[in-house]
Amino acid sequence: MSVKNIVASKHANKFPMVFTIFTPTYNRAHLLARAYQSLVSQNFQDFEWLIVDDGSTDETEAVVRGFIDDGKLDIRYIKKPNGGKHTAINLGAREARGELFFILDSDDKLPTDALEKTAHYWQQIRDDSSFAGLCGLDAYFDGRVVGGGLPQTTIDCTSLEIRFSYGVKGDLKEVFRTSVLRECPFPEIPGERFCPEALLWNRIAQKYKLRFFNEVIYQCEYQDGGLTDRIVRIRMDSPVASTTTYQEMTTYNIPFAQKVKAAINYWRFYPCLKDKQLAPRLSTMWIWTRPIGCLMHNRDKKNTGWTCAK
Numbered sequence: 001m002s003v004k005n006i007v008a009s010k011h012a013n014k015f016p017m018v019f020t021i022f023t024p025t026y027n028r029a030h031l032l033a034r035a036y037q038s039l040v041s042q043n044f045q046d047f048e049w050l051i052v053d054d055g056s057t058d059e060t061e062a063v064v065r066g067f068i069d070d071g072k073l074d075i076r077y078i079k080k081p082n083g084g085k086h087t088a089i090n091l092g093a094r095e096a097r098g099e100l101f102f103i104l105d106s107d108d109k110l111p112t113d114a115l116e117k118t119a120h121y122w123q124q125i126r127d128d129s130s131f132a133g134l135c136g137l138d139a140y141f142d143g144r145v146v147g148g149g150l151p152q153t154t155i156d157c158t159s160l161e162i163r164f165s166y167g168v169k170g171d172l173k174e175v176f177r178t179s180v181l182r183e184c185p186f187p188e189i190p191g192e193r194f195c196p197e198a199l200l201w202n203r204i205a206q207k208y209k210l211r212f213f214n215e216v217i218y219q220c221e222y223q224d225g226g227l228t229d230r231i232v233r234i235r236m237d238s239p240v241a242s243t244t245t246y247q248e249m250t251t252y253n254i255p256f257a258q259k260v261k262a263a264i265n266y267w268r269f270y271p272c273l274k275d276k277q278l279a280p281r282l283s284t285m286w287i288w289t290r291p292i293g294c295l296m297h298n299r300d301k302k303n304t305g306w307t308c309a310k
Contacts, residue, residue: 006076006077006078006095007061007064007065007068007076007077007078008068008075008076008077009068009071009073009074009075009076016097016098016099017046017047017048017097017098017099018044018046018047018098018099018100018115018119018122019046019047019048019098019099019100019101019102019115019118019119020047020048020050020092020096020097020098020100020101020102020178021039021047021048021049021050021098021102021104021110021115022050022051022052022089022092022093022096022101022102022103022104023035023049023050023051023052023103023104023105023106024051024052024054024085024088024089024092024103024105024106025051025052025053025054025056025060025106026053026054026055026056026082026085026106027056027057027058027060028056028058028060028106028107029056029058029059029060029062029063030058031106031107032051032060032063032064032067032106033063034107034108034109035104035105035106035107035108035109035110036049036067036073037109038109038110038111038112038219039073039104039110040072040073041112042110042112042113042114042115042116043112043113043115043116044113044115044116044119046115046119047074047098047102047115048073048074048075048076048096048097048098049073049074049075049076050075050076050078050092050095050096051064051075051076051077051078052078052079052080052088052089052091052092052095053077053078053079053080054080054081054082054083054084054085054087054088055079055080055081055082055083056079061077061079064077065077076095078091078092078095082193083188083193084192084193084194084195084238085194086186086188086194086195086197086200087186087188087193089103089181089186090181090185090186090188093178093181093182093185094182096178098178099122099126099177099178100118100122100133100175100176100177100178101133101175101176101177101178101181102115102118102175103174104218105220107220107221108218108219108220108221109141109219110217110218110219111139111216111217111218111219114136114216114217114218115217117136117213117215117217118134118136118175118217121134121136121154121211121213122134122175124211125211130208130209131156131177131208131209131210131211132176132177132180132204132207132208132209132210133174133175133176133177133180133208133210133211134174134175134210134211134212134213135159135162135172135173135174135175135210135211135212135213136172136173136175136212136213136215136216136217136218137149137150137172137173137214137215137216137217137218138170138171138172138173138216138218138219138220139216139218139219139220140219140220140221141219141220141221145170145216146170146171146172146220147168147169147170147171147172148169148170149168149214150162150166150168150212150213150214151166151167151168152214153213153214154211154212154213154214155211155212156209156210156211156212157209157210157212158205158206158208158209158210159174159201159202159204159205159210160202160205160252160253160254161205161209162210162212164254164255164258168212171220172212173217173218174201174210175217176204180204180208184200184203184204185200186199186200187199187241187244189238189240189241192237192238192239192240192241193237193238194234194235194237194238194241195238195241196235196241196242196245198245199241199244199245199248202245202248202249202252203248206252232300232303232304233300233304233306235269236269236272236300236304236306237272237306239269239270239272239273239279240273240278240279242265242269242272243266243269243270243273243279243280244279244280246262246263246265246266246269247262247266247279247280247281247282248280249262250262250263250266250282250283250286259286260289263282263286263289263293264289264292264293264296265293265296266282266286266289266293267282267289267290267292267293267294267297268293268294268296268297268300269297270293270297271294271297271308272297272306272308274308
Protein backbone atom coordinates (compact mmCIF):
# COMPACT_ATOMS: atom_id res chain seq x y z
CA MET A 1 0.00 0.00 0.00
CA SER A 2 1.42 3.36 -1.05
CA VAL A 3 0.98 6.01 1.65
CA LYS A 4 1.63 9.68 1.10
CA ASN A 5 4.11 11.34 3.45
CA ILE A 6 2.57 12.79 6.59
CA VAL A 7 1.69 16.47 6.47
CA ALA A 8 2.09 17.67 10.05
CA SER A 9 1.68 20.87 11.99
CA LYS A 10 4.60 22.49 13.77
CA HIS A 11 2.42 22.75 16.85
CA ALA A 12 3.88 19.91 18.92
CA ASN A 13 2.17 18.32 21.91
CA LYS A 14 4.10 16.38 24.51
CA PHE A 15 4.70 12.72 23.76
CA PRO A 16 3.17 10.43 24.78
CA MET A 17 -0.18 12.19 25.10
CA VAL A 18 -3.53 11.04 26.45
CA PHE A 19 -5.54 11.02 23.21
CA THR A 20 -5.10 10.45 19.54
CA ILE A 21 -8.27 11.84 18.02
CA PHE A 22 -8.49 9.85 14.83
CA THR A 23 -10.53 10.85 11.80
CA PRO A 24 -10.84 8.56 8.79
CA THR A 25 -12.23 10.50 5.87
CA TYR A 26 -13.25 10.05 2.25
CA ASN A 27 -14.53 12.99 0.19
CA ARG A 28 -15.85 14.89 3.20
CA ALA A 29 -13.90 18.12 2.77
CA HIS A 30 -17.10 20.15 3.18
CA LEU A 31 -17.78 18.65 6.64
CA LEU A 32 -14.36 18.60 8.28
CA ALA A 33 -14.56 22.17 9.61
CA ARG A 34 -17.25 21.13 12.05
CA ALA A 35 -15.06 18.41 13.56
CA TYR A 36 -12.10 20.81 13.61
CA GLN A 37 -13.98 23.54 15.47
CA SER A 38 -15.19 21.04 18.06
CA LEU A 39 -11.58 20.03 18.74
CA VAL A 40 -10.34 23.62 18.95
CA SER A 41 -13.07 24.20 21.55
CA GLN A 42 -12.10 21.29 23.82
CA ASN A 43 -11.33 22.28 27.41
CA PHE A 44 -8.86 19.37 27.60
CA GLN A 45 -6.05 19.81 25.08
CA ASP A 46 -3.67 16.87 25.65
CA PHE A 47 -4.29 15.30 22.24
CA GLU A 48 -3.22 15.10 18.63
CA TRP A 49 -5.57 15.02 15.65
CA LEU A 50 -4.57 12.29 13.23
CA ILE A 51 -6.44 12.33 9.91
CA VAL A 52 -6.16 9.43 7.48
CA ASP A 53 -7.55 10.29 4.06
CA ASP A 54 -8.78 7.10 2.41
CA GLY A 55 -8.15 8.19 -1.17
CA SER A 56 -10.29 11.33 -1.37
CA THR A 57 -10.66 13.05 -4.75
CA ASP A 58 -12.07 16.32 -3.37
CA GLU A 59 -10.35 19.22 -1.59
CA THR A 60 -9.68 17.35 1.65
CA GLU A 61 -5.91 17.90 1.66
CA ALA A 62 -6.25 21.63 1.02
CA VAL A 63 -8.83 21.94 3.81
CA VAL A 64 -6.57 20.13 6.26
CA ARG A 65 -3.60 22.27 5.26
CA GLY A 66 -5.71 25.26 6.18
CA PHE A 67 -6.32 23.81 9.65
CA ILE A 68 -2.58 23.17 10.02
CA ASP A 69 -1.78 26.75 8.97
CA ASP A 70 -4.08 28.02 11.74
CA GLY A 71 -1.57 26.58 14.22
CA LYS A 72 -4.18 25.83 16.88
CA LEU A 73 -3.88 22.03 17.04
CA ASP A 74 -1.29 19.28 16.74
CA ILE A 75 -2.45 17.80 13.41
CA ARG A 76 -1.06 15.01 11.24
CA TYR A 77 -2.51 14.10 7.85
CA ILE A 78 -1.85 10.91 5.91
CA LYS A 79 -3.27 10.05 2.50
CA LYS A 80 -3.58 6.44 1.36
CA PRO A 81 -5.28 4.54 -1.47
CA ASN A 82 -8.96 3.83 -0.92
CA GLY A 83 -9.37 0.64 1.08
CA GLY A 84 -12.22 1.26 3.49
CA LYS A 85 -12.59 2.73 6.96
CA HIS A 86 -11.21 -0.36 8.69
CA THR A 87 -7.90 -0.11 6.80
CA ALA A 88 -7.66 3.57 7.73
CA ILE A 89 -8.19 2.65 11.40
CA ASN A 90 -5.43 0.03 11.22
CA LEU A 91 -3.02 2.58 9.76
CA GLY A 92 -4.09 5.19 12.29
CA ALA A 93 -3.52 2.84 15.22
CA ARG A 94 0.00 2.11 13.98
CA GLU A 95 0.77 5.83 13.67
CA ALA A 96 -0.98 7.07 16.82
CA ARG A 97 1.00 8.71 19.62
CA GLY A 98 -1.79 8.84 22.21
CA GLU A 99 -2.55 6.32 24.93
CA LEU A 100 -6.20 6.31 23.89
CA PHE A 101 -7.56 6.10 20.35
CA PHE A 102 -10.75 8.16 19.99
CA ILE A 103 -12.43 7.84 16.58
CA LEU A 104 -14.11 11.05 15.42
CA ASP A 105 -15.84 10.50 12.09
CA SER A 106 -15.50 13.32 9.59
CA ASP A 107 -19.20 14.25 9.72
CA ASP A 108 -19.49 14.35 13.53
CA LYS A 109 -18.23 16.48 16.41
CA LEU A 110 -17.35 16.37 20.10
CA PRO A 111 -19.05 18.31 22.90
CA THR A 112 -16.68 20.82 24.50
CA ASP A 113 -16.16 18.67 27.61
CA ALA A 114 -15.90 15.29 25.83
CA LEU A 115 -12.18 14.76 26.32
CA GLU A 116 -12.24 16.13 29.85
CA LYS A 117 -14.94 13.64 30.86
CA THR A 118 -13.22 10.75 29.13
CA ALA A 119 -9.86 11.57 30.72
CA HIS A 120 -11.51 11.65 34.16
CA TYR A 121 -12.80 8.10 33.84
CA TRP A 122 -9.59 6.97 32.15
CA GLN A 123 -7.54 7.89 35.20
CA GLN A 124 -9.68 5.51 37.27
CA ILE A 125 -8.80 2.45 35.16
CA ARG A 126 -5.57 3.38 33.41
CA ASP A 127 -3.39 0.98 35.40
CA ASP A 128 -5.78 -1.98 35.15
CA SER A 129 -4.77 -4.04 32.12
CA SER A 130 -8.08 -5.92 32.09
CA PHE A 131 -9.66 -2.83 30.52
CA ALA A 132 -9.38 -2.29 26.76
CA GLY A 133 -10.58 1.26 27.28
CA LEU A 134 -13.82 2.99 28.07
CA CYS A 135 -17.10 3.98 26.48
CA GLY A 136 -19.45 6.95 26.73
CA LEU A 137 -22.72 7.92 25.08
CA ASP A 138 -23.59 9.19 21.61
CA ALA A 139 -26.10 11.98 21.12
CA TYR A 140 -27.69 13.58 18.10
CA PHE A 141 -26.92 17.21 17.32
CA ASP A 142 -30.16 18.25 19.02
CA GLY A 143 -28.99 16.70 22.30
CA ARG A 144 -31.10 13.53 22.32
CA VAL A 145 -29.12 10.56 23.62
CA VAL A 146 -28.87 7.73 21.10
CA GLY A 147 -30.49 4.63 22.58
CA GLY A 148 -31.48 6.24 25.88
CA GLY A 149 -28.29 5.80 27.93
CA LEU A 150 -27.13 3.39 30.63
CA PRO A 151 -29.05 2.01 33.63
CA GLN A 152 -26.17 2.99 35.98
CA THR A 153 -23.60 5.75 36.30
CA THR A 154 -20.77 3.36 35.42
CA ILE A 155 -20.68 -0.29 34.36
CA ASP A 156 -17.58 -2.45 33.97
CA CYS A 157 -18.26 -5.21 31.46
CA THR A 158 -17.59 -6.29 27.89
CA SER A 159 -19.17 -4.76 24.80
CA LEU A 160 -21.25 -7.93 24.39
CA GLU A 161 -22.47 -7.88 28.00
CA ILE A 162 -23.57 -4.24 27.78
CA ARG A 163 -25.91 -5.21 24.93
CA PHE A 164 -27.14 -8.61 25.99
CA SER A 165 -26.94 -8.56 29.81
CA TYR A 166 -27.76 -4.89 30.47
CA GLY A 167 -29.98 -4.36 27.42
CA VAL A 168 -28.34 -1.11 26.31
CA LYS A 169 -29.38 -0.11 22.81
CA GLY A 170 -28.15 2.34 20.21
CA ASP A 171 -24.69 3.46 19.17
CA LEU A 172 -22.12 4.10 21.88
CA LYS A 173 -18.70 5.74 21.65
CA GLU A 174 -15.89 3.31 22.38
CA VAL A 175 -12.46 4.74 23.15
CA PHE A 176 -9.77 2.04 23.09
CA ARG A 177 -6.23 1.81 24.32
CA THR A 178 -4.09 2.31 21.25
CA SER A 179 -2.07 -0.75 22.25
CA VAL A 180 -5.19 -2.94 22.09
CA LEU A 181 -6.00 -1.84 18.54
CA ARG A 182 -2.43 -2.61 17.55
CA GLU A 183 -2.73 -6.02 19.17
CA CYS A 184 -6.09 -6.72 17.50
CA PRO A 185 -6.23 -5.05 14.07
CA PHE A 186 -9.12 -5.35 11.65
CA PRO A 187 -8.71 -8.16 9.12
CA GLU A 188 -7.97 -6.70 5.70
CA ILE A 189 -9.54 -8.95 3.07
CA PRO A 190 -8.39 -8.55 -0.55
CA GLY A 191 -11.15 -7.11 -2.72
CA GLU A 192 -13.32 -5.99 0.21
CA ARG A 193 -13.59 -2.39 1.40
CA PHE A 194 -15.75 -2.89 4.46
CA CYS A 195 -15.37 -4.73 7.74
CA PRO A 196 -17.99 -4.33 10.48
CA GLU A 197 -16.63 -2.67 13.59
CA ALA A 198 -18.61 -5.26 15.56
CA LEU A 199 -16.29 -7.98 14.27
CA LEU A 200 -13.31 -6.40 16.02
CA TRP A 201 -15.16 -5.06 19.07
CA ASN A 202 -16.56 -8.58 19.70
CA ARG A 203 -13.10 -10.11 19.41
CA ILE A 204 -11.72 -7.58 21.87
CA ALA A 205 -14.59 -8.48 24.23
CA GLN A 206 -13.29 -12.03 24.46
CA LYS A 207 -10.24 -10.74 26.33
CA TYR A 208 -11.01 -7.29 27.70
CA LYS A 209 -13.77 -5.28 29.35
CA LEU A 210 -14.60 -1.57 29.08
CA ARG A 211 -15.67 1.01 31.61
CA PHE A 212 -19.01 2.36 30.39
CA PHE A 213 -20.05 5.74 31.76
CA ASN A 214 -23.40 7.45 31.44
CA GLU A 215 -22.26 10.76 29.92
CA VAL A 216 -22.38 12.11 26.37
CA ILE A 217 -18.97 12.41 24.72
CA TYR A 218 -19.97 12.37 21.05
CA GLN A 219 -22.46 14.03 18.71
CA CYS A 220 -23.39 12.34 15.45
CA GLU A 221 -25.28 13.06 12.26
CA TYR A 222 -26.05 10.30 9.78
CA GLN A 223 -25.35 11.40 6.21
CA ASP A 224 -27.43 10.40 3.20
CA GLY A 225 -25.34 7.96 1.22
CA GLY A 226 -23.07 7.22 4.19
CA LEU A 227 -22.18 3.80 5.60
CA THR A 228 -25.29 3.60 7.75
CA ASP A 229 -27.55 4.58 4.86
CA ARG A 230 -26.08 1.95 2.52
CA ILE A 231 -25.22 -0.78 5.01
CA VAL A 232 -26.99 -3.77 3.41
CA ARG A 233 -25.41 -3.21 0.00
CA ILE A 234 -22.02 -2.59 1.62
CA ARG A 235 -22.24 -5.88 3.50
CA MET A 236 -23.21 -7.68 0.29
CA ASP A 237 -20.11 -6.30 -1.41
CA SER A 238 -17.89 -7.50 1.48
CA PRO A 239 -19.25 -10.99 2.11
CA VAL A 240 -16.17 -12.54 3.73
CA ALA A 241 -16.12 -9.93 6.49
CA SER A 242 -19.91 -10.12 6.82
CA THR A 243 -20.13 -13.90 7.10
CA THR A 244 -17.13 -13.96 9.46
CA THR A 245 -18.82 -11.48 11.78
CA TYR A 246 -22.02 -13.53 11.98
CA GLN A 247 -20.32 -16.93 12.21
CA GLU A 248 -18.25 -15.74 15.16
CA MET A 249 -21.35 -14.38 16.89
CA THR A 250 -22.86 -17.87 16.93
CA THR A 251 -19.89 -19.02 19.05
CA TYR A 252 -20.09 -16.31 21.71
CA ASN A 253 -21.82 -16.45 25.09
CA ILE A 254 -24.88 -14.46 24.04
CA PRO A 255 -28.61 -15.23 24.17
CA PHE A 256 -29.78 -18.05 21.90
CA ALA A 257 -32.15 -15.74 20.02
CA GLN A 258 -29.20 -13.54 19.07
CA LYS A 259 -27.29 -16.57 17.82
CA VAL A 260 -30.27 -17.47 15.64
CA LYS A 261 -30.29 -13.97 14.15
CA ALA A 262 -26.56 -14.23 13.50
CA ALA A 263 -26.93 -17.60 11.77
CA ILE A 264 -29.72 -16.25 9.56
CA ASN A 265 -27.56 -13.27 8.61
CA TYR A 266 -24.66 -15.60 7.83
CA TRP A 267 -26.81 -17.34 5.21
CA ARG A 268 -28.19 -13.98 4.09
CA PHE A 269 -24.74 -12.88 2.90
CA TYR A 270 -23.28 -16.29 2.08
CA PRO A 271 -24.65 -16.26 -1.54
CA CYS A 272 -22.68 -13.06 -2.15
CA LEU A 273 -19.40 -15.00 -1.99
CA LYS A 274 -17.80 -15.71 -5.35
CA ASP A 275 -15.58 -18.30 -3.66
CA LYS A 276 -17.54 -20.15 -0.99
CA GLN A 277 -14.30 -21.58 0.40
CA LEU A 278 -13.50 -18.13 1.81
CA ALA A 279 -16.44 -18.23 4.20
CA PRO A 280 -15.83 -19.47 7.75
CA ARG A 281 -17.58 -22.76 8.45
CA LEU A 282 -20.88 -22.42 10.28
CA SER A 283 -21.81 -25.26 12.63
CA THR A 284 -24.24 -27.76 11.10
CA MET A 285 -26.61 -27.10 14.00
CA TRP A 286 -27.61 -23.90 12.21
CA ILE A 287 -28.49 -25.43 8.83
CA TRP A 288 -32.21 -24.99 9.57
CA THR A 289 -31.75 -21.19 9.43
CA ARG A 290 -30.52 -21.29 5.83
CA PRO A 291 -33.93 -20.97 4.08
CA ILE A 292 -34.73 -17.84 6.09
CA GLY A 293 -31.38 -16.32 5.24
CA CYS A 294 -31.87 -17.11 1.55
CA LEU A 295 -35.27 -15.41 1.58
CA MET A 296 -33.67 -12.31 3.09
CA HIS A 297 -30.90 -12.44 0.49
CA ASN A 298 -33.43 -12.50 -2.34
CA ARG A 299 -35.22 -9.53 -0.82
CA ASP A 300 -31.91 -7.67 -0.50
CA LYS A 301 -31.12 -8.32 -4.17
CA LYS A 302 -34.47 -6.90 -5.19
CA ASN A 303 -34.13 -3.84 -2.95
CA THR A 304 -30.50 -3.02 -3.81
CA GLY A 305 -30.16 -4.21 -7.40
CA TRP A 306 -27.10 -6.21 -6.34
CA THR A 307 -25.67 -8.77 -8.73
CA CYS A 308 -22.74 -11.09 -8.16
CA ALA A 309 -19.61 -9.75 -9.89
CA LYS A 310 -17.91 -12.17 -12.25
